[in-house]
Structures are given as structure tokens and as C-alpha cells.
Amino acid sequence: MTDSDVARIGVLTVSDRASQGIYEDRGGPAIREYFANVLTSPWEDVSRIEPDVQSGLEAAIKEMVDEQGCCLVITTGGTGPAPRDVTPEATEAVCDKLMPGFGELMRTVSLRAVPTAILSRQTAGIRGGALIVNLPGQPKAIGECMDAVMPAIPYCIDLIGGPFITTDSSKIAVFRPKKK
Amino acid sequence: MTDSDVARIGVLTVSDRASQGIYEDRGGPAIREYFANVLTSPWEDVSRIEPDVQSGLEAAIKEMVDEQGCCLVITTGGTGPAPRDVTPEATEAVCDKLMPGFGELMRTVSLRAVPTAILSRQTAGIRGGALIVNLPGQPKAIGECMDAVMPAIPYCIDLIGGPFITTDSSKIAVFRPKKK
């Protein structure tokens, strides 16, 4: 196994208050705990906490993908309607392709819990060899959103040339279509 | 209670024929009746009827938000595939942020009634301190779409700095997450 077999996963917490230390980051730890629990292939995280500033978020995602070699970047926070919520805009700006199915499915799943799920503007996209996925900021929404999209993520990363990711199928069964 | 506590709601009927008086506006009255029935906090409408011309629709939404101080603008009509249907384009052009969850949910709900619901291109977005939501033109679709999105609208308006809107919970139960 070479270093390139280790999946590097970016975890980007987007929060003015958490970035200033006023508020404890709970989204980042929830995401790392999720992967620690479900992944069986080797991985390591590249974690950052940034304020709700579009240019800074774009720079953070670019650094994670282009410099740190992440094949997956999960953001948490900054997806609502408030003036400072700009995570989706930053994501769209740095992605080559958008993946509308991720946001659609995560909103559908979150709607079963709260009607305000439609206020989340979370999206996903591809930058080079990395998949970027926005999650809501609420820690309790992170697990339900990840459970919804995780079955499709390893195959997506296969298709963009990343490492082969496996999971504990008793927790999350990933799906890969049979080769034609 | 100051004037700023009164929620001003823009109601924009988009129809070539209704704007010329050839056709009675039925969408605008249906929207006003909806709010009269469910809202318990003070409100007043700012109503306009405009033809299907993108520049005129953009001007009407801007006037309602920037001059009239509306915190919510509901449009009806002009969301289909026909050449003159340009309400979503006008909405996107004047909004700072788009809210894709509104259109997704309204189409999902309308699909239970008619398969042609996928032809509606209705969207929503934020302009300054106002939420703009496109509804279909058919009066009977207005109630089902409003019932779907109304539970999330007051909290959305809280997040963008607008007045505190309340409803008769026996008709529509609005949802506000508990403060962290």
C-alpha cells in the first residue's frame, strides 16, 4: 500500500464563531467520528475551521484538494438563507461540475425531520479529483445526511480517479455497479 | 407595535391577459385569501399584475422589496416552458441567493396531483431582507404549494432580519428550531 491509497478527507467547518473560538466546533468532530465509525479502508483527515467569508472558503477548498490531495471534502455550516451564509456559493465557484442529486436527496431526508430543511441550500460538486459535499451545520443533521449520500460516495470517487474506499457494510453498504 | 412589525407581503400576478384586463386575475386573490386565513400576526399586501416580460417582472420585484419594504414576495404564473414564461429567470436575476429546496418540494407535492408538475420551473431566492417564492399560475395549485412551504417561511424571514410572523397552528404549524 502506497500513500496514495490513503484517502485524505477534508473536513471544513464554516462558522464565524467557531473560527474565533467563541463557539466550540461540533460539526467537524461529528464528521470525523462518522468516518471513523464507517470506513474500513485507510484514511486521514485534513481539518480546517473558517469564518463565513466566500473567498476564504474557496481558498480552503482549493488548498485541501490541490495542495493536500483530498479526494473528498465535507463542509459543515453556512448553507442557510442568512446574509453571511455563502458555503454553496464558494462550492459552486471552485467546482468544475455540480452534482445536484446530493442536495436534493439530503433535503428530502432532512424534510422527514424538520420542515425548515428546505432552507438549506447545500450542494455538491467535483473539483479535479475530489468530490465536495456541503452538509448543514447542525450536528444532529450530519449523521442523517451522511447516511443518505455515503452509499454513493465511494463509487463517485472511483469515477474521478481516487482511492478505493470501503466501509463496514453492517453500518453503511456502499454500492458499486457491476462492470459492463 | 411599530410599522416595522407589520409584515408587508408582495403578491405579483404574472399574466399577459390578466395585466390587460382580458382575463380575471385569480392567482392574486387566492394568495391574499391564503394569508388572510392562516396568518395571526399583522400583515398587509402590496399587489401588482404584470405581463410576462422579464424586465418588468424584475422591476416589480425590486420595487416591492427595495421601495415597499416587503419581507416576502409571492409570484403566481409564468413558470412553465412556453416562450413567454420568464418568471423564474426574472427571480434569479434579482436574487442574491437561490433557495432550490422550495421548487423541489413544491414540484414533489404537485406531482401527487398531476404528472405535468415537472413542467413548472418555479424557484425561490433571497433579495436583501426578502424571500421571493414562485407559485404556479393555477389557483388550485396555489394552496397545495403554500401548504408545503409555509411551515418554513417564518423562520426563513427571521434569518434574513424580517418581522416575526405567526400563524393559526390549527391551519399551518410553523417550525422554528430551538435556540442553541
Add this chain to the structure above:
Amino acid sequence: MTDSDVARIGVLTVSDRASQGIYEDRGGPAIREYFANVLTSPWEDVSRIEPDVQSGLEAAIKEMVDEQGCCLVITTGGTGPAPRDVTPEATEAVCDKLMPGFGELMRTVSLRAVPTAILSRQTAGIRGGALIVNLPGQPKAIGECMDAVMPAIPYCIDLIGGPFITTDSSKIAVFRPKKK
């Protein structure tokens, strides 16, 4: 019946390998077979096989609509996250209006079969008097996606000035709202 009553349907297979003859086109035949099975009004196909090159796909769609007079163009393939998948980008580039409800519904339906359905970026839109719809490349997904959107397609084509399309209602019941 004049020639203009014959619905011309573009069938665009998007595949590097099929366009070079390395791989048999299975998507194009599946689409033609679908229409042969459900349509009862006169139609004829205009079929092309193109590699995954955005400029070539844009040219093919334009030729089908602007030169060949197609009222409907169905593409198959090129909607995934891989670097060469550019069918949605080509579609957006040549369309006057986008129809987000088509992609949303097709992903929802495909999700019942496979969790990787969220990786399909398929969209739809209007160019002049034609509806363009992206389908996935997998032949088995073509029938389920067409069954989902076909009930709304004839009315959509009515709204953009195309021929009156009818189907065998024992196979697919199309829906047209009653005139107001």
C-alpha cells in the same frame, strides 16, 4: 396530415467508445424501441452517436433542433461525475430555459433502484420549439426514466408549439390539463 404533423425525435447517444465503434450503442436502440412501443401518433427519429466532447454535443443538439426540426431530443450517456461526462453542460449551453423538474424526478425514480442515482447530473431544457432531455447511459435505466417523464412530455411539446403527440394509454397515460 402534413409533414409538420410527424414528430421528429432526436436520439443522441453520447459515448466515446460507441462513437468509435469499439462498443455497441445500446442506449440509442433502447430509446427508439421505447417510442416505437408507446407512441400512437406519427414520428420518425433523427439519430446520432457522438463522443463525449462538449462542443460536438452542442452542435449535434443544435443541428437536430434547428436544421432537422426535432421537437424532442433525448440524449443517453455522459451525465456522470467523470471528467469526460459533459452532456448536462452541453445541454445547458444550448437551451433557452432549464427544466429542473425532469432531473429531480428521474433521480428520485432511479434512487429506488440504486443509491448511485444521485451521481447522475441529468437535466432537461427548452431550445426554441424543442424539449431536450438527458437520460442516463445504462439501457436498463432508460425505461424507468422515460416512464417517469413521458406523461408530461406531450403537453410540454404542445406548450412550445410542437406536434400533437399521442400514446397508447394502456402503456403510458399522457396528461393534458383541461383548457381553462
